[in-house]
Amino acid sequence: MSAISSIEKKSSLKSFLTDLKQLTKVGLSLSVVFSSVAGYLLAADIVSLNILVILSIGGFFMVGASNAFNQVIEKQTDALMKRTMNRPLPTGRMHVNTALTIAIIFTIAGIGLLYSINAKTALFGAISIFLYTSAYTPLKSVTPLAVFVGAIPGAIPFMLGWVAATGQFGIEAGFLFLIQFFWQFPHFWAIGWLQFEEYKKAGFNMLPMNTKDKGAIKQIIFYTIVMILVSIAPVLKVTGTFYIYPLTAVIIALAGFVMLYYAVQLYKTMSNTEARKLMLSSVLYITLVQIIYVVDKFLH
Structure with a gap:
């Protein structure tokens, strides 16, 4: 009997951990941690392993909290979309109060850890959670401008690393912010193109003017060009x-x-295949750029 209950406990713990991973979007959280670490390495004269670990864990909690709050707010709409209907809250595997408790614990732990680095790092972490949950999430069902609002918390991690290393928010941190800010438009609009019908079911406005047309792709192309120019601007010193x-x-x-x-190809074909290629190439781009910046810095 005890062996059976032990197996059941293990099974329920395993399913809870799986749900926790889904609630906090572990993959996305780790990619954000990667950005913060890159920003830190870019700024630090002397790399402190201690600060790197605190920044990584604090950043992970910060993003995990944002995602958990987001899923609490969007429990009803998540149930309408294929991509999200199997999440812990719409399926009822996890209670809303449990998710809220996790979100609050993650928020306190994340901001506390970031504050132990310096106050500015904690402030930007708190702004990121606040904007993502209190502005971006509710605006998704109101206006396509939600993507602009969401691009602000989404652009904070890269710059957060710089602030963690220096305790300052200057032109350098501002530029890291702008690079990731402009990158998000082609990235999220490519996702918006792919998921257009699904988002429409949930009442979300995730494309410019909320229309799947060439006008939207023109904006994707424009922001991709701006992103490239901002990314190479540091060469001008x-x-x-x-x-x-x-x-x-x-x-x-x-x-x-x-x-x-791929953005131009999308304009020509207007196909989901090209939108997917654009989305995947955007993920590769932001990862490569952050690695290249860090390598370049250590060659100076």
Whole structure:
């Protein structure tokens, strides 16, 4: 009997951990931690393993909290979409109060850890959680401008690492913010294109003007170009202590042109296949750019 109850306990713990991973979107949270770490390595004169660990765990809690709050708010709409209907809350596997408790614990732990680095890091972490849950999430069903609002908390992690290393928010951190800010438009609009019908069922406005047409793709192309220009701007040494070699700028521009190519192909074909390629190339782009910046810094 005790063996059976032990197996049941293990099974229920395993399913709870699986649900927790879904609630906090572990994959997304880890990609955000990666951005923060890249920003820190870019700014730090002397790398502190201690700060890196605190930043990683604090950043993970911060994003996990945002995702948990988001799923509590969107429990009803998540039930309408294939992509989200199997999440813990719409299926009833997890109670709303449990999810809220997790979100609150993650928020307190995340901001507390970031505060132990410095006050500015904690402030930006708190702003990120607040904007994501209190502005972006409710605006999704009201206006396509929700993507602009959501791009603000989404752009904070890269810059958060710089602030964690320096305790300052200057032109360098501002530029890291802008790079990730402009990147989000082609990235999220590509997802919005792919999930257009699903989002429509849930009443979400995730494309410019909420229409799946060439006008939306023109905006994708425009923001991709702006993203490339902002990404290579540090080569001009207009971004304070953050600058890159000309060769680095060329490599980054080439990576950006891959995204631009798929955006143009999407304009020509208006197919989901090209939208998926654009989305995947955007994920590759932001990862590569962050790695390239860090490598470039250590070559100075």
